[in-house]
Structures are given as C-alpha cells and as structure tokens.
Amino acid sequence: MAVHNGPPERLKRYVRTNTSYWEGIEIARIAGVNLRQRNIIIFAAVAIIGLAAAGWYMMRPNPKEHLIVSTTTSLYETGLLDVLKARFEAKYPAYNVSFISQGTGLAIETAKRGDADMILVHAPNSELGFLESGYGVNRKIIAYNFFIIVGPESDPAEISGLGPVETLLKIAKEGSKGNALWVSRGDNSGTHSKEKSLWEDTGLDLEELKVQKIEGSGSPWYIEAGAGMTATLQLADQKDAYTLADVGTFLKNSKTGNIQLVKVVDSGKETINIYSAIACNPEKNSGVKFDGAMVFIKFLVSDEVQELLEDFGEEEYDSTLFEPWVKTLKANSDAELIGWVEEYAYFEGSECPTKHRYKSADLYG
Amino acid sequence: MSWRPVIEGLREAARLIATGDREVVEITLRSIQTASLATLLATLIGLPLGVAISMRDFRGKRFVKIFFNGLVGIPTVTLGLLLWTLFSRSGPLGFMGLLYTVPGIAVGEAVLIVPIIVSFVVSAIEAKDVQLRDLVKTLGASEMETSIAILREAYAGVSLAIVSGFNRAFAELGIAMMLGANIRGLTRVLTTTIALQKDMGEIGLSFALSFILLLVIMSLNFVMGLLRRED
Numbered sequence: 001m002a003v004h005n006g007p008p009e010r011l012k013r014y015v016r017t018n019t020s021y022w023e024g025i026e027i028a029r030i031a032g033v034n035l036r037q038r039n040i041i042i043f044a045a046v047a048i049i050g051l052a053a054a055g056w057y058m059m060r061p062n063p064k065e066h067l068i069v070s071t072t073t074s075l076y077e078t079g080l081l082d083v084l085k086a087r088f089e090a091k092y093p094a095y096n097v098s099f100i101s102q103g104t105g106l107a108i109e110t111a112k113r114g115d116a117d118m119i120l121v122h123a124p125n126s127e128l129g130f131l132e133s134g135y136g137v138n139r140k141i142i143a144y145n146f147f148i149i150v151g152p153e154s155d156p157a158e159i160s161g162l163g164p165v166e167t168l169l170k171i172a173k174e175g176s177k178g179n180a181l182w183v184s185r186g187d188n189s190g191t192h193s194k195e196k197s198l199w200e201d202t203g204l205d206l207e208e209l210k211v212q213k214i215e216g217s218g219s220p221w222y223i224e225a226g227a228g229m230t231a232t233l234q235l236a237d238q239k240d241a242y243t244l245a246d247v248g249t250f251l252k253n254s255k256t257g258n259i260q261l262v263k264v265v266d267s268g269k270e271t272i273n274i275y276s277a278i279a280c281n282p283e284k285n286s287g288v289k290f291d292g293a294m295v296f297i298k299f300l301v302s303d304e305v306q307e308l309l310e311d312f313g314e315e316e317y318d319s320t321l322f323e324p325w326v327k328t329l330k331a332n333s334d335a336e337l338i339g340w341v342e343e344y345a346y347f348e349g350s351e352c353p354t355k356h357r358y359k360s361a362d363l364y365g
Numbered sequence: 366m367s368w369r370p371v372i373e374g375l376r377e378a379a380r381l382i383a384t385g386d387r388e389v390v391e392i393t394l395r396s397i398q399t400a401s402l403a404t405l406l407a408t409l410i411g412l413p414l415g416v417a418i419s420m421r422d423f424r425g426k427r428f429v430k431i432f433f434n435g436l437v438g439i440p441t442v443t444l445g446l447l448l449w450t451l452f453s454r455s456g457p458l459g460f461m462g463l464l465y466t467v468p469g470i471a472v473g474e475a476v477l478i479v480p481i482i483v484s485f486v487v488s489a490i491e492a493k494d495v496q497l498r499d500l501v502k503t504l505g506a507s508e509m510e511t512s513i514a515i516l517r518e519a520y521a522g523v524s525l526a527i528v529s530g531f532n533r534a535f536a537e538l539g540i541a542m543m544l545g546a547n548i549r550g551l552t553r554v555l556t557t558t559i560a561l562q563k564d565m566g567e568i569g570l571s572f573a574l575s576f577i578l579l580l581v582i583m584s585l586n587f588v589m590g591l592l593r594r595e596d
Binding site: 042046047049050051053068073077082098099100101102113114115227228230231234252253256258285287 | 454
C-alpha cells in the first residue's frame with residue numbers, strides 16, 4: 001500500500017507501535033532510566049559492577065602505611081626490588097612498599113614533587129643537587145657495582161684491552177669513519193649521566209659528537225635511544241653498536257638470549273656505579289612519610305640486606321650483580337675500592353654532610 | 366625476524382589462561398575495573414552532553430562539535446602529562462590523593478573518552494530523522510521526553526559510543542603509565558605490564574598479555590554486537 005502524502009511509513013509505524021509508549025517513558029523517567037528493559041538491565045549490571053569495583057578499591061581496608069620509593073629502571077629490572085619488598089614487608093608488617101621505576105632524573109623530579117617518600121638511585125651529581133635543594137635528606141650509600149661497555153662480538157672498533165676513556169676516544173674516531181656505532185640511553189638516567197661524565201673525561205665535546213655524521217653518509221654514529229636499559233641494549237644489539245650498561249641488566253638479557261652483545265671493557269675506577277638511598281624532607285612536602293622512609297633505609301643498610309645483596313643473582317645469572325657497600329666499608333679490606341667510592345660519591349668527605357641530615361638519629365653510627 | 370616470540374606468546378597466553386595465573390588474573394581484572402569505572406564516569410558526563418549538543422540549536426554549535434571531534438584524537442601522553450601535573454601531591458588537585466591509584470587512572474581515562482562518547486552520540490542522534498524529533502514534540506512531549514525517545518531510537522549508535530569509549534580506555538597506555546606508574550599489585554594494568562615486560566626483554570610474556578587484552582576486547586564487542594542485532 002503506497003502512501004503518497006503525509007509522514008513516511010517508518011514514522012507511522014513508530015507511532016502505531018508505541019501507543020502505550022508515553023506510559024512506559026513515565027515509569028522509566030520516575031525510575032531514572034531511559035532505555036528499553038533488556039538494555040536497562042545490561043547497563044545497570046555494568047554500572048553496578050563498575051561502582052562496586054571502584055567502591056571496593058577505595059574502601060578496602062588498608063591500615064598499612066604505604067611507602068613509595070622512586071627508583072631507577074636498572075635496579076628494578078634485575079628483580080632485586082621484588083625480593084627486598086617481600087623481605088621488608090614480612091619483617092615490618094606495618095608497612096607496604098611500592099616502587100616506581102624511572103630514570104634517575106625523573107625519579108628525583110618525582111620525589112621533589114612530593115610524590116615519593118624516598119629515592120634509590122645511582123647518580124652522585126644529581127643526588128648532590130637533590131640534597132642541596134633541601135628536598136633530600138639522610139643519604140646512605142647502599143651498594144656498588146661496575147658499569148661495563150658492551151659491543152658486538154666482532155669488535156669492529158678493535159677496543160678489546162683498552163680502558164674506558166681510551167675506548168670512547170677510539171669509538172669516536174672509528175665512528176666518524178663508519179666503523180662503529182654508539183648508543184646512548186639519552187634519558188637522564190644514572191647510566192646516562194655516567195656516560196656523559198665518561199665522555200667529559202675524554203675531553204671531546206659531546207654536543208659536537210651528537211651531530212657528527214658518518215663520513216659519506218647523512219646519519220649519525222652517536223645514537224640517542226631515550227629508553228630504559230634493556231630497550232637500549234636491544235637497540236644496540238640490533239644495530240651492532242657499542243653502549244654503556246650496568247652489569248645486572250646486561251647479564252639478565254644475555255642469559256635470556258635477548259642480546260648477543262659481549263662485554264668489551266670491564267670494571268675500573270672510572271666505571272664504578274654507586275647506589276644510594278635518600279629520604280625526602282618532610283619539611284618541604286608535608287605529605288611525605290619520613291619515618292617509614294627511615295625504617296626502609298635502615299633496613300637497606302642492615303646486615304640482613306647487605307648479605308642478601310652480596311648473594312643476589314648468583315643463582316640466576318651465575319654472577320653477583322651488586323657488592324654491599326656497608327659491609328665492604330666495615331670489613332675495610334679493599335682500600336683501593338673504598339678510595340674510588342670516596343672520590344666519586346662522597347661530598348665534602350662524607351656520604352652525607354651533616355647539614356643534609358635530618359633527625360637521622362643512629363643512622364650514621 | 367623470527368616468529369618465535371609470537372608463537373611463544375600464544376602458547377604462554379594459553380598457559381596463563383588455563384592455569385589462571387594469579388597475577389595475570391589480578392592485572393586483567395584491574396584493567397577491566399579501571400576501564401569500566403572510566404566508562405561509567407564518561408557516560409554520565411558525555412551522554413547528556415551529547416544529547417544536549419545535538420538536540421539544541423545554539424550559536425557556535427558547529428564549533429563545539431568540531432572541538433569534541435578534535436579532542437577524540439588527543440594523545441594520551443599529553444593528557445597523562447597534564448593530569449600528572451594536576452594530581453601530583455604538590456599540584457592543584459593533589460589533595461584528592463588520586464595519583465598512583467586506580468580511581469586516578471579511571472578519572473584520567475574518563476577525560477580521554479568523554480569526547481569519544483560526545484562525538485559518537487551527537488552523530489548517532491543526528492543520523493536519525495529530524496522529522497522524528499518534530500513528531501515526538503508535536504505529540505506533546507517535553508524536552509526531556511523528546512531526548513529519551515530520540516536516545517531510544519539511536520540506541521545502536523549510543524551503545525557503540527559507550528563501547529568505543531570502553532575499548533579506548535581499556536587499551537590505552539599513556540595515562541595508565543603516567544598516573545599509575547605501573548606499581549605492582551596497585552596500579553599495574555594490562556597495557557603497562559605489556560610495556561614493562563617488553564622493556565625487561567620478556568617478549569613472549571608481552572605477547573601473551575597482548576592476546577589476553579585482545580581477547581577481552583573482542584569478547585565484549587562480540588556480545589555487544591549480538592545485542593545490537595536483535596534490535
């Protein structure tokens with residue numbers, strides 16, 4: 001039946017099938033919902049589940065004090081922090097500890113903003129800045145290990161046997177000829193700042209190296225990754241490049257077959273890597289949980305954790321990843337090494353000058 | 366490039382689902398909770414807003430529509446960065462304690478998907494007959510009643526808007542990473558875990574979690590698709 005005038009068929013059908021529609025709408029309106037019954041049920045179910053989940057999340061009882069530690073990717077990725085967390089929470093049931101892993105630069109920034117209660121990092125220069133800004137107090141050196149320079153097994157720049165500074169000089173020379181590539185973390189992490197200070201030791205201008213092109217090609221030999229340690233190692237591996245890495249992350253990735261790079265330059269004075277803990281100053285950010293942070297720092301320097309540090313990694317990587325600093329210092333057996341740490345990571349002859357201490361009680365013995 | 370990680374990932378995904386790995390289940394549930402909460406919040410704001418924009422005539426209406434359409438493409442990192450600054454303890458909204466919490470991520474994702482819901486709802490309603498609106502009004506319906514009738518007609522488009530919002534919230538990384546910081550047992554969701562595992566060199570596990578993420582999205586869309594077809 002054709003309709004020539006008036007509203008289209010669809011509208012007529014709409015009106016016809018909805019004679020009791022306004023009553024339905026009225027009821028629905030009073031009930032505060034506006035869709036057909038089946039759909040109402042579905043949406044209500046979703047809404048109730050969502051709300052219940054949110055409610056549970058916000059309301060669930062959590063009498064524990066929640067400690068936030070801003071830390072670096074290289075520590076996190078080895079799995080050490082998960083072990084520390086388990087031990088700490090078992091020993092101090094009043095606390096819950098969470099780690100946010102970022103590059104050291106961002107880790108310090110997070111702490112300055114008051115979004116963390118303490119930091120666990122490895123960049124003495126940045127740490128000094130953090131202390132001097134007044135945001136950080138009570139620094140304690142926890143552990144150390146060594147950075148290594150890794151590269152392709154074929155060693156195109158013929159570095160094997162050189163020290164770290166000579167290595168960089170050689171890479172810069174071979175790089176511009178197209179014989180070697182260097183990958184930098186480029187993310188303001190502790191590893192990155194170590195790399196920058198090593199380049200400084202070579203006397204070369206890093207800013208100039210960054211824009212240098214390989215002869216006869218438009219591409220640079222100095223590659224900035226802007227990524228974490230594993231991602232940087234993967235990049236270096238893909239490009240057959242050299243890079244600076246921390247031992248832990250390197251061993252972990254070698255073990256899993258993720259990278260084929262090999263160690264080309266081993267430990268030495270210039271490549272020492274020192275991890276410290278610093279509490280956030282509660283006078284700068286009132287929300288900071290200072291007491292909890294101090295409990296955690298004391299835990300890190302305790303004999304229990306120092307022993308754990310010494311053995312950590314042995315099982316998984318057939319090699320230890322960290323050396324316990326407090327234990328080394330107590331034993332006083334390695335004068336050369338203690339000298340390196342003092343030279344590289346002490347400020348005014350101390351791991352934490354008195355003016356940067358705050359209610360430190362027995363922390364400094 | 367070998368296919369090994371993808372195959373390993375599929376096998377690992379199957380294993381994780383079959384054994385109901387506690388951490389994976391927890392992370393998946395947290396992802397669903399976060400995205401649901403975000404979708405709920407965004408729907409409460411976006412649906413009325415979308416209806417209001419499409420039903421009313423006002424100056425600058427075109428501009429408002431273009432504005433919301435543009436916001437659909439906002440990069441999650443930009444939004445994450447902005448909200449991170451706001452939610453920080455020293456930021457203007459720091460007192461709410463939203464940083465590094467699930468509700469915090471949900472609020473951020475809600476901000477992300479409001480424009481999606483608004484834009485989709487507007488176009489769903491506008492795709493319906495203008496005559497329908499006039500007819501319902503002629504029948505003596507109030508503005509509220511007209512809106513309800515139109516929404517009811519545009520049900521398919523509206524539900525698509527909401528599901529799209531959920532999909533986006535569920536699958537985004539930037540906001541979850543910046544506002545949640547991927548804290549284990551607290552704010553770790555599927556996308557942040559995938560990114561972390563990749564950074565840690567666990568490519569197989571990354572793929573496994575990606576497959577689980579896809580599985581959830583596909584199941585949801587499948588169910589919603591079936592419901593829509595019955596209309």
